Amino acid sequence: MNQRIIMLCVVGIVPSLLVTTTGAVEAVRTESGQELAGENHPASSGSVTTKTFTTAIVDGKPADDQKAFENSVSEIYFYTVLEGLKGQTVTHRWKYSGRVISNADISVTDDPFSTWSSNGMESNWTGFWTVEVLDKNSKVIGVDTFEYNHPRNLQMDPDANKAGADSDGIPSGGWGWGRGRGWGW
Template sequence: MRKLILSLIVFALATTFAFAETKVSRISIAKDIENREPAKTGTEFNAGYHKLYCFTEIETDEYPTEVTHIWIYKKNIEAEVKLNVDSPKWRTYSSKLILPEWVGEWKVEVYSKSGKLIDSIDFTINEQ
């Protein structure tokens, strides 16, 4: 009987860790962060010297952990930012200074600690 109970406990622990999941519940590109929330969000922004933020709300069964924001412009990685996730529901963000000549299509990809792509967001920088 003890072996059966021990086997069940081991199985329960193994399946809990095997199915641990990290996901994005919210993602947005913003001109600002106010009170730990994205402000002035959008998918199109005018060119100029300004900073944009990629805000993500992460839900995870496994913490502490981390996610990585990869900022991509014209298929080139412009920034890779590792961000800590310290609770089951965690808000975090990275930022990127956008130069005036960087017009066109952008993307931020979000990866879990294991390297799995868990979300992405596209946005455009328009000429002024």
């Protein structure tokens, strides 16, 4: 009986995975840093057409539109309208001082799709917060920033003081969580 051994060698291109601390794949790249495209890592064709921070959601819509909140507000909502993302799971990633505080994974079931997430807040988590919208490939397709501060310190300048965080950038004390909801229209 004849046996054949076939060896395949790929020279010059070895893909590597960049992994976040939560284990999600952010990109597939070659050793030279070139991002791989195609079936395994397609570009997102969707977009975020509306981004709003609010103190409440009423009948599926933001109650108000704010960029600055007094630190007495106990929960902040991030409302988005997504287009071209039906069938995907998108993530609202809440960040404070460069650290991920919570992720809200949202299944997009229609196009366009109205959705929101919220984050419980503690009064000492003052400063500037960022919420990123990530597609199924963990690509940022939308981002917005709000200020959470004592009324006398509200300044809406993201490069201003970074008060309210421990030396490692994590909010001092308290708790954080995120959740998401949505529907198409």
